[in-house]
Amino acid sequence: MIYRETGQYKTTYEADQQLFPILQDRIFVLLVIAFAFGAVPFLASEYLFRAILTPFLILSLAAIGLNILVGYCGQVSLGTGGFMAVGAYAAYNLALRLPDLNLLVVFVLAGLCATVVGVLFGLPSLRIKGFYLAVATLAAQFFLDWAFARIGWFTNYAPSGSVSAPPLVILGWEVVGPVRKYLLVLGIVCVFALVARNLVRGAIGRSWMAMRDMDVAAEVIGIRPLYAKVTAFAVSSFFVGLSGALWAFVYLGAWEPLAFDVNRSFQLLFMVIIGGLGSILGSFLGAAFIVILPLALNQMPGWLGVEMSTALISHIELMVFGALIVFFLIVEPHGLARLWAIGKEKLRLWPFPH
Amino acid sequence: MSTAAREFGDVILKVEGVSLAFGGVKALTEVSFDVREHEIRAIIGPNGAGKSSMLNVINGVYHPQQGQVTYRGEARRAMDPHRAARSGIARTFQNLALFKGMSVLDNLLAGRNLMMRMPILLQALRVGPALREEIAHRKRVEEIIDFLEIQHVRKTPVGRLPYGLQKRVDLGRALAAEPRVLLLDEPMAGMNVEEKQDMCRFILDVNDEFGTTIVLIEHDMGVVMDLSDRVAVLDYGRLIGDGTPDEIRANQAVIDAYLGVKH
Ligand SMILES: Nc1ncnc2c1ncn2[C@@H]1O[C@H](COP(=O)(O)OP(=O)(O)OP(=O)(O)O)[C@@H](O)[C@H]1O
Numbered sequence: 001m002i003y004r005e006t007g008q009y010k011t012t013y014e015a016d017q018q019l020f021p022i023l024q025d026r027i028f029v030l031l032v033i034a035f036a037f038g039a040v041p042f043l044a045s046e047y048l049f050r051a052i053l054t055p056f057l058i059l060s061l062a063a064i065g066l067n068i069l070v071g072y073c074g075q076v077s078l079g080t081g082g083f084m085a086v087g088a089y090a091a092y093n094l095a096l097r098l099p100d101l102n103l104l105v106v107f108v109l110a111g112l113c114a115t116v117v118g119v120l121f122g123l124p125s126l127r128i129k130g131f132y133l134a135v136a137t138l139a140a141q142f143f144l145d146w147a148f149a150r151i152g153w154f155t156n157y158a159p160s161g162s163v164s165a166p167p168l169v170i171l172g173w174e175v176v177g178p179v180r181k182y183l184l185v186l187g188i189v190c191v192f193a194l195v196a197r198n199l200v201r202g203a204i205g206r207s208w209m210a211m212r213d214m215d216v217a218a219e220v221i222g223i224r225p226l227y228a229k230v231t232a233f234a235v236s237s238f239f240v241g242l243s244g245a246l247w248a249f250v251y252l253g254a255w256e257p258l259a260f261d262v263n264r265s266f267q268l269l270f271m272v273i274i275g276g277l278g279s280i281l282g283s284f285l286g287a288a289f290i291v292i293l294p295l296a297l298n299q300m301p302g303w304l305g306v307e308m309s310t311a312l313i314s315h316i317e318l319m320v321f322g323a324l325i326v327f328f329l330i331v332e333p334h335g336l337a338r339l340w341a342i343g344k345e346k347l348r349l350w351p352f353p354h
Numbered sequence: 355m356s357t358a359a360r361e362f363g364d365v366i367l368k369v370e371g372v373s374l375a376f377g378g379v380k381a382l383t384e385v386s387f388d389v390r391e392h393e394i395r396a397i398i399g400p401n402g403a404g405k406s407s408m409l410n411v412i413n414g415v416y417h418p419q420q421g422q423v424t425y426r427g428e429a430r431r432a433m434d435p436h437r438a439a440r441s442g443i444a445r446t447f448q449n450l451a452l453f454k455g456m457s458v459l460d461n462l463l464a465g466r467n468l469m470m471r472m473p474i475l476l477q478a479l480r481v482g483p484a485l486r487e488e489i490a491h492r493k494r495v496e497e498i499i500d501f502l503e504i505q506h507v508r509k510t511p512v513g514r515l516p517y518g519l520q521k522r523v524d525l526g527r528a529l530a531a532e533p534r535v536l537l538l539d540e541p542m543a544g545m546n547v548e549e550k551q552d553m554c555r556f557i558l559d560v561n562d563e564f565g566t567t568i569v570l571i572e573h574d575m576g577v578v579m580d581l582s583d584r585v586a587v588l589d590y591g592r593l594i595g596d597g598t599p600d601e602i603r604a605n606q607a608v609i610d611a612y613l614g615v616k617h
């Protein structure tokens with residue numbers, strides 16, 4: 001009975017429609033955010049910021065974007081890496097060609113560029129479904145890979161094809177060092193996670209889920225398929241593009257097209273499946289899992305006292321992913337987020353079994 | 355139910371010479387009938403007679419090869435389902451077509467999506483008018499939830515509900531749109547007697563209280579004769595009878611169709 005709703009009667013629909021209607025949830029989330037902003041910067045090591053926290057946050061944002069499309073609207077995409085690249089190169093060109101533009105504005109505009117490209121590649125989804133849509137988005141991925149590698153203008157004709165981000169300054173605040181980068185990313189991710197939550201709880205989110213669950217019925221109750229699918233592609237691509245810009249500018253600093261290849265697309269899809277389709281929390285859990293797993297596997301031989309080659313470790317990593325994906329697809333399509341919810345349900349009743 | 359005391363308005367929906375074929379299968383052949391405002395209009399007929407196809411033509415899911423449907427004075431051959439919805443035609447489905455992953459509340463709210471106007475940016479912030487809109491619609495949906503007596507499951511994902519309750523949610527989702535014409539495709543199929551009685555009560559109440567015009571497909575003759583004001587009978591895609599329940603009971607062609615006399 002640690003986790004109780006009893007006694008928390010909602011007297012208005014406003015109260016019942018809050019972000020987290022249960023008091024304990026609200027307190028818990030506020031504590032996590034306060035801890036992330038207030039305590040983590042003093043506690044974590046430089047390695048933790050660089051190797052885990054910052055990439056985890058940025059990939060969470062991309063996973064939220066992909067989850068909106070796949071988990072909420074039921075449209076497959078294998079082109080996520082390509083849309084991240086759109087965000088990254090858009091940010092690069094904006095910063096290069098309009099040096100006075102505020103960095104936050106650059107990030108938002110980069111997201112909007114990805115939105116435009118995402119909508120263009122999303123239009124076929126009105127005619128094709130499932131497997132064929134997956135192939136079409138895969139084609140988008142390869143096309144975008146090709147465009148950024150071969151069209152010189154995007155990389156400002158850099159001979160090696162590798163470009164680097166300008167120094168990060170926001171209104172005089174220099175974003176240097178792992179802690180500041182972490183704080184910048186944390187702030188952006190908090191804001192947009194809230195935006196995503198609001199959207200999926202609102203009218204637009206319902207029309208996405210209706211398309212996912214039963215598209216004929218959705219149309220019969222007055223939802224326009226064109227509008228629902230295109231907005232899902234648009235919002236999803238915005239999140240993915242924004243995360244691409246952050247990945248390039250804040251995490252990598254300098255990059256080449258390979259950073260956003262099809263492997264990235266698959267990695268994000270795995271995050272969403274393992275974390276939980278149709279769950280914002282799941283996007284975070286999936287990202288955390290996939291960022292931490294390889295690092296943990298690397299440490300494992302040391303802890304166990306056995307010698308393993310790095311090649312072997314990376315093979316094990318792939319096998320573990322494969323097994324987990326099959327497990328989640330078959331046993332628990334709602335992923336880690338569902339396991340979390342079941343755990344909560346148990347706590348709600350504990351210590352009484354019924 | 356005393357038919358004499360009921361008053362009907364003008365013809366709100368008129369089907370004229372509609373023919374629909376799937377490849378070689380003729381689902382409907384030159385079917386004509388009309389529906390008056392505020393009445394309960396039943397469509398009956400043996401399995402495969404074309405009843406569901408008729409509803410699908412009315413709300414634009416199927417596009418007939420011939421004929422036209424006149425709704426509120428506007429004649430048309432074919433229509434998009436979402437346009438039909440926006441012009442006040444709602445329906446339920448023979449084989450439940452609910453949004454299984456969504457809660458009862460969200461299913462019903464989705465039924466009102468067509469009335470929501472807030473731009474995406476306001477929805478993203480969920481403040482001011484966007485929040486007020488959500489709450490106003492939530493209030494209306496709660497009224498329907500009370501009416502259908504499904505308060506206890508409002509937050510349960512629909513896929514986890516028993517069949518009888520899912521049928522109610524299906525009705526609720528259609529009602530949420532506040533339709534002028536409600537098409538019900540076998541709302542009582544597979545229900546026990548008690549559930550059927552509840553469903554009959556809901557249908558009569560909707561018709562009485564909101565004046566909603568109802569087109570009802572149903573196999574249970576007792577129910578049809580009790581509820582409906584007029585009955586249309588389909589057999590092999592053709593209209594073989596049309597009239598009050600008493601007239602239909604006495605119609606020889608209808609009796610033959612139901613007794614299985616060879617054509
Ligand atoms: N989408 C479709 N594609 C091909 N044939 C169809 C389709 N929909 C209906 N039919 C055919 O049209 C005919 C009429 O079907 P319909 O579903 O309208 O019958 P019904 O009167 O509703 O029957 P039931 O009482 O079994 O629900 C049937 O022969 C059916 O096989």
Ligand SMILES: [Mg+2]
Binds near residue numbers: 405406407539
């Ligand atoms: Mg039928």
